[in-house]
Amino acid sequence: MESLEYYIKEYFGVLKQDELKVVCDKFKAQILPKGAFLMRQGQPAHQLSFIKSGMVRLYTQDDGKEITQWISTPGYFVTEISSFMFGGSSRWNMQALTDVDLFSIDRTDYQKILKEVPQWHEFEKLFIIKCFTILENRVYNHLSKSAEERYQDFFKQNPSLFNQVPLQYIASMLGMSPETFSRIRNKQLS
Amino acid sequence: MESLEYYIKEYFGVLKQDELKVVCDKFKAQILPKGAFLMRQGQPAHQLSFIKSGMVRLYTQDDGKEITQWISTPGYFVTEISSFMFGGSSRWNMQALTDVDLFSIDRTDYQKILKEVPQWHEFEKLFIIKCFTILENRVYNHLSKSAEERYQDFFKQNPSLFNQVPLQYIASMLGMSPETFSRIRNKQLS
């Protein structure tokens, strides 16, 4: 649980120690084997999870082809926020790429946080603004950069991911075919 | 000011009438001529604006080339949220594409809203989650769709924009060259 406390402090700002405990206690440890689904496209997102170890892939499957939206790694939170907050159905699948250790909270418990930590809305707000800003940069990358530049930028920021997950998923997430990814990769190595 | 009240209700949820007044009164009418800048890349974003009429382009200029991130239209809010909320410098320029009628609020006044409308953090949170969700879809479009599909989707949702602003800006914002945009457009018309 220590890691969760650490990251909640990091992402959500400085809570009082007792508040931090209130929040963390609502998260429950959860273990999922490789291949298991945390969430299914078209169904409601009933939980928010913090990844303690392992990796989770967010992807959509539309008329056959799969698009990997994101790969979540230890130390990050993961959910389909629109569905989790407003109800409605999730736009993507969330599947464990490896065995995964999580701390998860369901919608009901999540809503109880507010009763005990009045500032919670503010923390959420600040957290989501940061996420929003990162996404804006991601859009910018697609407007201004070639596949090769997107590869390089992402590799610089996440070198370790490249030997932990199937590269085709990283390719998809960066908006290129596996073949293009492979060729760029080859060029970089030599 | 009626339109501002209407949209604040629409975006930020149902406030009490007196709270709504508190919020709206902090926004000041502002008129900018075509070509004027609301904000400059590299400088702090000191205001949040609601567009009453006219259009505003958000763009970056890096090593010569210009990337249009977004074109904001009447009924929407516009700022560089990271800079506005956290300080630091704005990632893009905001320039009036036409004469523009705004209601604007500066950071100082914005922060005062909280003192008078305790729920404001929550409204902001919900608002930003919606924006975040829209951005996620925009990323998805770049991962999964061709230039032509992005054109068609955007045209369906914003047909009126196409005869109101220079098309090269729309092209950039959709992640394609003006020439590609022009050819797709030609194909659609015939």
Next chain:
DNA sequence: ATAATTTCTTGATTTTTGTCAAGAGAAAGC
């Protein structure tokens, strides 16, 4: 109204990226 500037289109060409197919390599299952 005319001139100057900006924007848009079009063609020719190059570059980038995707697709298809086959095989090599790695990982998982038995």
Next chain:
DNA sequence: GCTTTCTCTTGACAAAAATCAAGAAATTAT
């Protein structure tokens, strides 16, 4: 260990998109 399955690479080719250049069209300024 061996087999099966999944993943990655490579080549040949096709398609998509960018670039360059020139001219047409539209807008703005004078």
